[in-house]
Amino acid sequence: MFKAVFLDFYGTLVHEDDVWIEAICNRILASSSVQATTGEIGRFWWDSFSSRFIPSYGNAFITQRKIELQALEETIAFFESTCNPEELCRILFNHWQAPPLFEDTVAFLRAIDVPPIIVSNIDRNDIEAAIQHNGLAFEHIITSEDARAYKPRADIFHQALHISNLKPEDVLHVGDSLTNDIIGAHNAGIRAAWINRKNKPTPQHCTPDYTVQSLTELIPLLKL
Structure with a gap:
């Protein structure tokens, strides 16, 4: 769990x-x-x-x-x-x-029982503005600017684990980039779900733990 x-x-x-x-x-x-x-x-x-x-x-x-x-x-x-x-x-x-939300984002965030934590390759001011623009809220926000490292380096994931007081096995990371998100999370010993909205083929060099086309498919994994 x-x-x-x-x-x-x-x-x-x-x-x-x-x-x-x-x-x-x-x-x-x-x-x-x-x-x-x-x-x-x-x-x-x-x-x-x-x-x-x-x-x-x-x-x-x-x-x-x-x-x-x-x-x-x-x-x-x-x-x-x-x-x-x-x-x-x-x-x-x-x-x-001011990016627009995907249609499944709000339903996903409302349905899950575990705290959502942002881990993003972006500058802090930009992501805070985007989160405020879309009326969202998260337990923590960890950016590349905070870690002084970009995914797929493990550093940003290690910082997120430290701030949340969690172990790698406690967490699922969800992202759309096979290199940055899936390989990056695996570099930190974290299981990863690939959000594959465009139904791209999975390359042999990278194997997500889960592959979904919609965030809502992950809700059963994140219910207490």
Whole structure:
């Protein structure tokens, strides 16, 4: 029986910024002097963004806002676009602070009996604004900024366990990212549920303890 549930936030409880990412890629393409596609721009941007997570740790930690700005600056320069990276970042930051809920989020949070605890790769100010915007409440909120580490490093999960006074076997972590959430939780010895809303195939390198398409499927696991 689980004593608490750790929850990823973006992509799990609220919508990711996919729509805005696509819009930004279109803007970069429209102002670019390089032959490219929006797919190529998106892949370059993602590679630039994600590569900064690995060295961003401990004393070298950089907030997600700074990483996003650096990645967009590099992407805009590579594709010789005239876009303003700070202006494009503001589009994302506005979404981060006011993302829409998934339809099953409120029903899930109301039905479970164990305390919900947020464990998220985001800056604290952004997630607090998003939680307030959606009228939600959680037992604890642990961010990458607090742990000075990003998932899938175990550090952020260890900090969440310490703050909640729980052991790894007491907790189920729920998230939409196989790398960050499932592998990250397993790195800390925590069982993990993959919220697979788009019915993606499960790769061989990662095996979630549970796979669901809706949060409400997890309610029986989290009832006392």
